[in-house]
Amino acid sequence: DARVTQTPRHKVTEMGQEVTMRCQPILGHNTVFWYRQTMMQGLELLAYFRNRAPLDDSGMPKDRFSAEMPDATLATLKIQPSEPRDSAVYFCASGLGQQTTFGSGTRLTVV
Amino acid sequence: QKEVEQDPGPLSVPEGAIVSLNCTYSNSAFQYFMWYRQYSRKGPELLMYTYSSGNKEDGRFTAQVDKSSKYISLFIRDSQPSDSATYLCAMSGPSGGSYIPTFGRGTSLIVHP
Numbered sequence: 001d002a003r004v005t006q007t008p009r010h011k012v013t014e015m016g017q018e019v020t021m022r023c024q025p026i027l028g029h030n031t032v033f034w035y036r037q038t039m040m041q042g043l044e045l046l047a048y049f050r051n052r053a054p055l056d057d058s059g060m061p062k063d064r065f066s067a068e069m070p071d072a073t074l075a076t077l078k079i080q081p082s083e084p085r086d087s088a089v090y091f092c093a094s095g096l097g098q099q100t101t102f103g104s105g106t107r108l109t110v111v
Numbered sequence: 112q113k114e115v116e117q118d119p120g121p122l123s124v125p126e127g128a129i130v131s132l133n134c135t136y137s138n139s140a141f142q143y144f145m146w147y148r149q150y151s152r153k154g155p156e157l158l159m160y161t162y163s164s165g166n167k168e169d170g171r172f173t174a175q176v177d178k179s180s181k182y183i184s185l186f187i188r189d190s191q192p193s194d195s196a197t198y199l200c201a202m203s204g205p206s207g208g209s210y211i212p213t214f215g216r217g218t219s220l221i222v223h224p
Binding site for chain 2: 004031033035041042043045048050055056091093097098099100101102103104105107
């Protein structure tokens with residue numbers, strides 16, 4: 001089965017450090033999403049791309065978060081500088097039509 | 112008020128029971144309605160989706176959409192311990208040519224033997 005691959009699976013970092021999360025979407029999917037999941041807020045959309053073009057990143061704190069898609073096989077989400085409130089599970093998902101497939105997530109802990 | 116409301120539970124049922132999971136929403140532009148299942152420490156996986164109002168059945172799972180009431184349901188028949196997971200509803204409508212899912216917070220389901 002085709003799947004979305006996310007790395008790393010777990011990341012523990014100190015406050016102020018830069019964090020980069022990577023995602024390999026499913027080949028042929030034209031939309032890529034970044035979501036953040038917390039107990040309090042559930043799944044929140046951070047940003048999404050269609051055909052590699054960024055369409056909406058209004059869900060991200062602009063001063064510290066950035067999302068890019070340098071090519072069709074790689075999407076990145078970067079946090080600089082990281083803060084303890086960024087601790088969450090970050091999911092990448094790719095989709096075609098209504099079929100959206102999620103990766104296994106990156107569990108981020110900022111201490 | 113969030114666009115999609117879902118009771119977080121937990122919902123605990125005995126094996127074999129019929130389970131009913133529900134969501135309400137406020138955005139009348141939503142056209143597609145999805146149910147995802149998420150096991151602990153995994154990503155959500157799409158169970159099924161429906162377009163507009165009506166019912167859709169897939170094995171032991173039945174999804175219902177009532178757009179007039181802005182209410183959707185997922186029924187699980189003959190529930191099994193392996194169905195224990197968090198179930199998230201999601202909905203989407205046209206937004207600049209894309210359909211972006213908006214999720215409920217999820218309902219935790221526990222099926223005990």
